[in-house]
Amino acid sequence: MRRLLGLLVLLLLLAPAQAMAARLALVIGIDSYESLSPLDRAVGDARAMAQRLGELGFGVTEVLNPNRRDLSLAITAFRQSLKPGDMAFVHYSGHGVEINGRNLLLPRDMPLPTMGAEDFLISESIDLNDLMTRIAESGATVRIFVIDACRNNPFPERGVRGVGGVGGLAITTPPNGTFVLYSAGFRQTALDRLNADDMASTSVYTRVLLEQLAVPGASISDVARGVRGKVAALAESVGHQQSPAYYDELNQEVVLSPEPAAKSVAGDTAPAVAEAFEVARQINSVDGWQVFLQAYGKGFHADMARVALRDLLARSVEPTRVSATPEGGLVASFTVPLKGKIVDWALQFSFTTECEADHRIIVTSASGNAINVMDRGLKRCSGTPVTFTGGADGPRDFAGTEASGEWRFTMWDLDKNNHTGTLNAVSLRLVVRNDDITTEQTIALTGLPAAVPSPL
Numbered sequence: 052m053r054r055l056l057g058l059l060v061l062l063l064l065l066a067p068a069q070a071m072a073a074r075l076a077l078v079i080g081i082d083s084y085e086s087l088s089p090l091d092r093a094v095g096d097a098r099a100m101a102q103r104l105g106e107l108g109f110g111v112t113e114v115l116n117p118n119r120r121d122l123s124l125a126i127t128a129f130r131q132s133l134k135p136g137d138m139a140f141v142h143y144s145g146h147g148v149e150i151n152g153r154n155l156l157l158p159r160d161m162p163l164p165t166m167g168a169e170d171f172l173i174s175e176s177i178d179l180n181d182l183m184t185r186i187a188e189s190g191a192t193v194r195i196f197v198i199d200a201c202r203n204n205p206f207p208e209r210g211v212r213g214v215g216g217v218g219g220l221a222i223t224t225p226p227n228g229t230f231v232l233y234s235a236g237f238r239q240t241a242l243d244r245l246n247a248d249d250m251a252s253t254s255v256y257t258r259v260l261l262e263q264l265a266v267p268g269a270s271i272s273d274v275a276r277g278v279r280g281k282v283a284a285l286a287e288s289v290g291h292q293q294s295p296a297y298y299d300e301l302n303q304e305v306v307l308s309p310e311p312a313a314k315s316v317a318g319d320t321a322p323a324v325a326e327a328f329e330v331a332r333q334i335n336s337v338d339g340w341q342v343f344l345q346a347y348g349k350g351f352h353a354d355m356a357r358v359a360l361r362d363l364l365a366r367s368v369e370p371t372r373v374s375a376t377p378e379g380g381l382v383a384s385f386t387v388p389l390k391g392k393i394v395d396w397a398l399q400f401s402f403t404t405e406c407e408a409d410h411r412i413i414v415t416s417a418s419g420n421a422i423n424v425m426d427r428g429l430k431r432c433s434g435t436p437v438t439f440t441g442g443a444d445g446p447r448d449f450a451g452t453e454a455s456g457e458w459r460f461t462m463w464d465l466d467k468n469n470h471t472g473t474l475n476a477v478s479l480r481l482v483v484r485n486d487d488i489t490t491e492q493t494i495a496l497t498g499l500p501a502a503v504p505s506p507l
Contacts, residue, residue: 147200417456
């Protein structure tokens, strides 16, 4: 009993520190090049990778077909979002070229240079080594880069044949704490498809990588080795040489898909489960029940723990703080106690107006992600309920981000008139996964109805 109590207390003490370390990903895919030959599967690679990383608990920023300015802005924003101790994952699918030993990633609006215009090409592209250095400077402890740009030289046309190598990318030395996966080896090119009958939306390399990333307990080194063997065999079956390279400069073993935690407490005997359940019952906190379910996820005690957790969640939400914003809007702040990554969400609200359409509503999660759920109004009147759904059927901005902490529901009236409307009700439903335990919570905001301040 004493040992179990000590373990639960230790886990509870460690939980806040672990929550501070985030998994964040930047996923880039470019098909629609303006001057270079278009690609068929780079965007498909990016979309599939973004979905898989979200399933692995990453907060994902997906950037499709960016020009040079948008790509630079996305990289800067991602760099600024990283904190010391975080895990950063960067995936790039698109054209790349090697110039004098420098690996360059090419944006959508990369112009077609003339022969000998290497300096111009370098200035208009993203240098991979510079990108890795910038991410390392964030203090993120683990940085993983997937570079699927090992295609043919995109400058084979007459007049530019001297720009870039014959294909593939060069050997690189990543900063300490970095793991880099390439879709092909040094001077090799990567297959987009195996043959004319291959209609998959992803490249050969990415579809194998997606499969390996989901293997429970596999380290990133195991993933890279598994991908190399399978891709090489597939490429050889169609007479192509492609042996994906990887460079490991990590200082620790990194597992992206952990083993199920059903046996994390020593012994799954009935007395041990009963004793652990009694400790969790005496603590009776959201953290305590989540720790118990991580250790014992099945059986009668697990079912009872879920009942206790649902009951506690229904009573553990702090009262909503409703106030006016400095800009003249209405803000309702509330706390979500449930720890874990969001896998699905839905928002329902109603407000009363006299058919006035010009309102704006923004919901901001505890991690700072914001969704504009209404802009310039919905052309509806008199408190019509409106539901916004996340996950696969709606905006994905909250998927993969931490649920616990303070959220904000902010509403502005955009018209300078006498009637501004009244916010009547707001409820937020969250489905959260903590390790392999999924929990649902619905929060109804208190302190409503409330009038939206007039901008006059």
